Amino acid sequence: MGTIQRLGQWAIGTSERLGRGYLFLMAILAGIPSSLFRFSLVIQQIYSVGVLSVLLILISGLFVGMVLGLQGYNTLVGFGAEESLGVLVSLSLVRELGPVVSALLFAGRAGSALTAEIGLMKSTEQLSGMEMMAVDPIRRVITPRFLAGFISLPFLAAIFSAVGILGGYLVGYGLLGVDDGAFWTQMQAKTDLYNDILNGVIKSVVFGFVVTWIALFEGHDAIPTSEGVGRATTRTVVHSAFAILGLDFVLTALMFGDV
Amino acid sequence: MRQKKSTEVTVGLFVMLGLAALFFLAMKVSNLSAFSDEQGYRVTAEFENIGGLKARSPVTLAGVRIGRVERIELDPETYNANVVLNLYSSFDTLPTDTAASIYTAGLLGEQYIGLEAGAEEEFLKDGDVIELTQPALVLEQVIGQFLFSKAEGDE
Amino acid sequence: MPLIEIRDLHFYRGDRAIFNGVDLDIYRGKVTAIMGPSGTGKTTLLKLIGGQLVPDQGTIKVDGQDVHRLSHAQLYELRMRMGMLFQSGALLTDISVFDNVAFPLREHTDLPESMISDLVSMKLQAVGLRNAKGLMPAELSGGMARRVALARAVTLDPMMIMYDEPFTGQDPISMGTLVNLIKRMNQSMGLTSIVVSHDLEETMAIADDIYLLSGGKVIERGTPDTLQDSSSEWVKQFVDGLPDGPVPFHFPGMSFEDDLLNRKAAK
Numbered sequence: 140m141g142t143i144q145r146l147g148q149w150a151i152g153t154s155e156r157l158g159r160g161y162l163f164l165m166a167i168l169a170g171i172p173s174s175l176f177r178f179s180l181v182i183q184q185i186y187s188v189g190v191l192s193v194l195l196i197l198i199s200g201l202f203v204g205m206v207l208g209l210q211g212y213n214t215l216v217g218f219g220a221e222e223s224l225g226v227l228v229s230l231s232l233v234r235e236l237g238p239v240v241s242a243l244l245f246a247g248r249a250g251s252a253l254t255a256e257i258g259l260m261k262s263t264e265q266l267s268g269m270e271m272m273a274v275d276p277i278r279r280v281i282t283p284r285f286l287a288g289f290i291s292l293p294f295l296a297a298i299f300s301a302v303g304i305l306g307g308y309l310v311g312y313g314l315l316g317v318d319d320g321a322f323w324t325q326m327q328a329k330t331d332l333y334n335d336i337l338n339g340v341i342k343s344v345v346f347g348f349v350v351t352w353i354a355l356f357e358g359h360d361a362i363p364t365s366e367g368v369g370r371a372t373t374r375t376v377v378h379s380a381f382a383i384l385g386l387d388f389v390l391t392a393l394m395f396g397d398v
Numbered sequence: 399m400r401q402k403k404s405t406e407v408t409v410g411l412f413v414m415l416g417l418a419a420l421f422f423l424a425m426k427v428s429n430l431s432a433f434s435d436e437q438g439y440r441v442t443a444e445f446e447n448i449g450g451l452k453a454r455s456p457v458t459l460a461g462v463r464i465g466r467v468e469r470i471e472l473d474p475e476t477y478n479a480n481v482v483l484n485l486y487s488s489f490d491t492l493p494t495d496t497a498a499s500i501y502t503a504g505l506l507g508e509q510y511i512g513l514e515a516g517a518e519e520e521f522l523k524d525g526d527v528i529e530l531t532q533p534a535l536v537l538e539q540v541i542g543q544f545l546f547s548k549a550e551g552d553e
Numbered sequence: 554m555p556l557i558e559i560r561d562l563h564f565y566r567g568d569r570a571i572f573n574g575v576d577l578d579i580y581r582g583k584v585t586a587i588m589g590p591s592g593t594g595k596t597t598l599l600k601l602i603g604g605q606l607v608p609d610q611g612t613i614k615v616d617g618q619d620v621h622r623l624s625h626a627q628l629y630e631l632r633m634r635m636g637m638l639f640q641s642g643a644l645l646t647d648i649s650v651f652d653n654v655a656f657p658l659r660e661h662t663d664l665p666e667s668m669i670s671d672l673v674s675m676k677l678q679a680v681g682l683r684n685a686k687g688l689m690p691a692e693l694s695g696g697m698a699r700r701v702a703l704a705r706a707v708t709l710d711p712m713m714i715m716y717d718e719p720f721t722g723q724d725p726i727s728m729g730t731l732v733n734l735i736k737r738m739n740q741s742m743g744l745t746s747i748v749v750s751h752d753l754e755e756t757m758a759i760a761d762d763i764y765l766l767s768g769g770k771v772i773e774r775g776t777p778d779t780l781q782d783s784s785s786e787w788v789k790q791f792v793d794g795l796p797d798g799p800v801p802f803h804f805p806g807m808s809f810e811d812d813l814l815n816r817k818a819a820k
Contacts, residue, residue: 182405182406183405185409185412185413186408190409190412193412233423263646264643265643265644265645265646267605267639267643268637268639268645269645270605270632271632271635271636272633272637273632273633273660273661274660274661291412294412294415294417294419295416297419297423298416298419301419301422301423302419304423327426328456340420
């Protein structure tokens with residue numbers, strides 16, 4: 140088969156998947172009212188997707204914040220501006236690292252788990268079985284997980300940023316001797332509630348939407364064999380990473396472009 | 399599928415933790431506390447050059463923050479910048495001959511407006527104008543002046 | 554009027570015609586068997602009847618309703634009157650046996666837990682697994698899982714049950730139990746059963762009506778007795794379990810001599 144043919148096939152296959160993904164999303168969204176009605180399902184999913192990710196987020200956030208403290212100090216000291224460490228740590232986390240890193244971790248941990256779970260349900264015909272019992276598997280199984288991911292990620296991102304800032308403070312004040320007051324007051328002066336924090340939250344909401352969608356779609360679309368599910372899990376992590384980083388660029392340009 | 403009590407409790411804790419984090423970010427990390435000055439009074443000052451002054455830049459008196467820059471407009475007739483200052487209503491004893499200058503804070507500094515109280519007995523009210531202003535220092539002009547005076551000194 | 558009427562069914566998977574003009578009637582209260590060699594699309598037929606797949610041509614009517622013209626809501630309502638037993642049981646793996654059987658009741662009705670508990674016990678009693686209700690699906694043997702799935706399939710007292718290869722891979726005792734159950738349930742609950750299988754002996758033991766499918770068409774239809782006496786080559790090969798006949802032993806292609814002598818295949 141010629142390269143052109145292969146390229147064409149790939150393009151058609153990709154558009155087909157995108158189309159399926161889009162229709163899938165519409166089905167998920169259509170199921171939202173009934174999921175809100177049976178909120179206990181959503182709560183169950185928030186537990187497995189959100190609560191079980193907290194430890195990972197806490198530890199990662201702490202270390203990222205501490206590294207920011209160290210690296211930031213090393214750079215700022217050269218300008219005599221080490222008092223601005225608080226600003227550097229908070230803006231880096233709140234604007235970028237918080238939403239992005241927590242989304243990447245989320246995709247790796249919760250996203251792949253969702254894909255594997257759904258893929259397994261598909262290959263053991265549990266989804267089919269549900270359909271034949273007149274229970275719509277999208278409404279019963281997929282939409283609650285979607286809502287859970289969408290709700291959880293902004294919280295996780297906030298926890299990440301908060302813990303990171305504390306980590307930066309620990310390193311800056313505790314280890315490197317940056318002035319306590321300067322750290323916080325400069326940070327407070329320069330971190331804007333709307334431009335920085337709210338934008339960071341908006342980013343994590345968008346990421347939560349996209350990552351959970353990708354994870355659920357890949358699981359639902361997986362070839363129902365063990366190899367197929369394995370590949371779907373990998374695809375979730377890879378596609379999520381692309382989506383997160385790409386969207387981050389677009390959102391950053393939109394939000395912070397003219398600063 | 400029974401809902402375990404423990405599941406609900408942990409989800410509740412998770413949500414609380416997340417909200418606490420958001421709260422922490424909003425209160426301790428951002429400039430939320432500086433938001434409460436909506437009910438200030440407005441005063442205008444005209445500058446030849448505002449340098450790097452931006453909206454929301456601080457306005458201080460003797461180093462104490464008493465307000466912020468609300469907006470900066472270009473006056474089409476005088477070709478100068480009209481800066482609207484929003485001052486806290488608690489500081490309403492500024493004499494009408496108060497001077498406003500643009501300073502730079504620190505080395506990487508952002509610019510702010512420093513006020514110096516005058517001696518008049520009447521105070522600035524909402525809508526008043528600050529007459530005495532000093533423009534921001536533009537580095538090239540300072541160097542130019544320095545070179546010029548050096549050249550003169552040599553003659 | 555038959556409960557299920559299939560007319561002129563055509564269904565393709567890629568280029569392959571799984572069904573190439575099939576007419577079937579399934580009568581109420583009877584056990585109808587659909588048999589044929591592996592790969593003739595018997596499971597596909599059940600999925601078509603249940604509305605999970607859409608035919609390329611032809612109609613399927615269940616209780617007078619054209620399955621593929623129904624709206625989403627109507628289709629789901631029809632499915633509540635159908636029970637389906639999957640080959641693997643398709644139990645929900647993260648909940649117990651009890652919760653699995655209770656699932657349709659909890660999803661579709663507002664019955665109080667006490668009533669649900671009684672109904673589940675009744676259904677499990679009918680399949681002999683009442684005392685297993687606390688177990689998880691992973692702890693069940695294959696045969697037990699299928700019996701639980703059967704209990705689950707009849708929870709809402711459907712009008713019909715479809716069995717997808719219920720006898721495949723079962724030990725003789727489980728097989729006997731299942732055969733017995735299918736027949737008994739059909740009679741006691743006045744059900745209509747469709748059994749898709751290629752296990753001859755068991756199916757012949759309980760079926761009232763048998764359809765033999767091959768190559769996308771119905772090649773024979775009759776009762777177990779008429780099939781035994783049939784003169785068709787297909788039927789004889791199937792019924793007698795002959796390795797070669799109309800369904801060839803060798804996968805079609807090059808002849809053996811040509812292959813050994815490296816000659817080109819005669820197309």
